[in-house]
Amino acid sequence: MSDPDAPLPTDAELSILRVLWREGPSTVREVLAHIDDAGYTTVLKQLQIMRDKGLVTRDESSRAHVYAAAVQAASTEKRLVDDLLDRAFGGSARRLVAHAIAGDSVSDEEIGAIRDLLDSVQSDDSDDGPDDS
Amino acid sequence: MSDPDAPLPTDAELSILRVLWREGPSTVREVLAHIDDAGYTTVLKQLQIMRDKGLVTRDESSRAHVYAAAVQAASTEKRLVDDLLDRAFGGSARRLVAHAIAGDSVSDEEIGAIRDLLDSVQSDDSDDGPDDS
DNA sequence: CTTGACATACGAAGGCATTCGTAGTATCAT
DNA sequence: ATGATACTACGAATGCCTTCGTATGTCAAG
Numbered sequence: 001m002s003d004p005d006a007p008l009p010t011d012a013e014l015s016i017l018r019v020l021w022r023e024g025p026s027t028v029r030e031v032l033a034h035i036d037d038a039g040y041t042t043v044l045k046q047l048q049i050m051r052d053k054g055l056v057t058r059d060e061s062s063r064a065h066v067y068a069a070a071v072q073a074a075s076t077e078k079r080l081v082d083d084l085l086d087r088a089f090g091g092s093a094r095r096l097v098a099h100a101i102a103g104d105s106v107s108d109e110e111i112g113a114i115r116d117l118l119d120s121v122q123s124d125d126s127d128d129g130p131d132d133s
Numbered sequence: 134m135s136d137p138d139a140p141l142p143t144d145a146e147l148s149i150l151r152v153l154w155r156e157g158p159s160t161v162r163e164v165l166a167h168i169d170d171a172g173y174t175t176v177l178k179q180l181q182i183m184r185d186k187g188l189v190t191r192d193e194s195s196r197a198h199v200y201a202a203a204v205q206a207a208s209t210e211k212r213l214v215d216d217l218l219d220r221a222f223g224g225s226a227r228r229l230v231a232h233a234i235a236g237d238s239v240s241d242e243e244i245g246a247i248r249d250l251l252d253s254v255q256s257d258d259s260d261d262g263p264d265d266s
Numbered sequence: 267c268t269t270g271a272c273a274t275a276c277g278a279a280g281g282c283a284t285t286c287g288t289a290g291t292a293t294c295a296t
Numbered sequence: 297a298t299g300a301t302a303c304t305a306c307g308a309a310t311g312c313c314t315t316c317g318t319a320t321g322t323c324a325a326g
Binding site for chain 1: 220225233
């Protein structure tokens with residue numbers, strides 16, 4: 001249920017993955033349209049590298065190959081958070097969360113939503129978070 | 134009150150900064166004692182580079198120079214979290230926190246502490262978090 | 267068939283992070 | 297004084313990330 005082997009995406013790779021997660025399988029040109037300040041062959045090369053790494057797959061049936069994310073957004077995001085958790089906070093989720101919610105840009109609405117998350121985590125673990133606005 | 138100019142620390146740099154934050158001003162050898170799998174000159178070189186970047190300062194009055202963090206733990210951690218927030222979550226603190234607390238290793242005690250943090254952020258902003266166990 | 271548009275493949279360059287060897291220098295005990 | 301010890305400075309190698317230029321291939325229209 002996770003993505004065992006593929007490495008953590010780098011910066012540029014994550015930008016591309018986020019496009020694929022949001023837009024679904026896409027050609028190089030389609031990905032390019034959602035990335036700022038990048039040349040065509042740059043995105044192409046990145047996707048080729050990402051394919052080697054197992055981060056994306058591609059469908060070659062059309063002339064313009066169609067790339068799709070080979071790793072799930074949720075598990076990848078989780079690993080990125082865990083990585084930072086280890087590197088900067090010694091594994092203390094509380095200290096990381098403290099910084100995440102300390103920002104000026106966190107609305108009371110968000111705070112409320114996070115509170116709901118805490119409820120669902122602490123009590124039971126039936127299914128995932130309430131929703132995803 | 135923040136650390137304007139110094140860049141975000143890299144991986145190895147963060148490891149060293151965390152030692153300095155925890156142990157206070159230290160010599161190369163003292164830092165080395167808290168780092169796993171690193172040679173003496175490696176740590177030395179890192180500290181020299183970090184000095185060039187403005188991440189640490191050093192006191193040369195003793196033969197063994199004493200290095201001290203030049204950036205605050207809190208603001209650096211905040212910037213690291215904000216960086217991940219931007220790169221992976223489009224700025225949504227809720228989505229980041231969801232992953233941070235979803236871990237199996239987050240105790241109910243931690244959950245409670247995070248809930249307290251939410252209270253202090255949402256309602257008043259008199260002074261900082263309750264404590265730091 | 268030729269041409270133009272568009273696609274992929276590949277190599278290479280530049281930059282940064284990380285590591286470590288070597289050389290030079292100061293300190294101290296004998 | 298001298299040799300051992302500990303420290304700093306510096307250069308260089310390695311590897312990864314990112315970018316882009318160039319070569320090559322394919323397809324459709326004239």
